[in-house]
Structure formats: structure tokens, C-alpha cells
Amino acid sequence: AGDAAAGKGKAAICAACHGADGQAVIPGYPNLKGQNELYLVNALKAYKNKERTGGNAMLMQPQAAMLSDTDIENLAAYFSQMQ
């Protein structure tokens, strides 16, 4: 499982769109707070692998491409554990 504290250190760029509290302020952007951890891992990997297109996927593909698999696990831990 990921390291939530390490994830927090990588999450500043996420907060720009998904909210510092994990509640997105922009219509069309998902809330991440308390989301299922494995789902977040799978979603980020799907963006990284360009398996998600359509919608706003073109925004997320380059973000996810900058993340290592460890970064992805840590970010998923951070957002899934957010109260």
C-alpha cells in the first residue's frame, strides 16, 4: 500500500483542480476525497497508459505520465485516507 504522507508531498499539483480538500471546485472534475484507493491507482495508471481518452482525459494523461508507480500508490493512499 502507498505512503499517504509521501503522497501529500506530490499532491500540490492535484489540488489546483481537485481541491486542497479533495473536493473539486471545477464542474466536470471528480472529487478525490475518500475515494477507493485501488480505484485511484487503476485510474491513474489508465491515464498514464493512455487507456482513458474522452472527457478531460487529455488533461490527465500528461499529469499521470509524470508519476512513477510509487507516486501513484502514494497519491492514492493520500486521497483515499482524506477525511
Add this chain to the structure above:
Amino acid sequence: AGDAAAGKGKAAICAACHGADGQAVIPGYPNLKGQNELYLVNALKAYKNKERTGGNAMLMQPQAAMLSDTDIENLAAYFSQMQ
């Protein structure tokens, strides 16, 4: 915007995996409760259009294929308004 009451009538099949209360009970499945409405519309349309692959997308593509655009709007209203 969608009709949440109509969405509820279509949501029984969703509940099997995403929970009757919108909190998924299966690891790797996303919670839908309170999720951003437009995000849910875009995600369902992306599955319907086979723009989402990878992860569990193969499970969602056939589900979304059975939904009309109106169904999708109604379901998004229902889950986004869920407390």
C-alpha cells in the same frame, strides 16, 4: 440537468457494485456518492464510447452501452445529489 428520481429508478444495477449508498464495497470500484455531476456524465459517456479502457473499464463499457444519454444524465443527478 438530470432527474435524480428517474436516475434512482435506473440505479439498482449500479448498486450491485457501487453500493446502495454509493459507497463501493469492492476494492477497485469507485464510490459515486456526492461525486461531481458533470464528471459522472463524462465518465459514463466515455465508457459508452469505449474511450475508457484498462482497469475495470471492460466491466463498465457494456453497462454504459445500455444507457441512453438521458439515462446517463439522470443517473449522474441521482448519485451526485446523494448525501
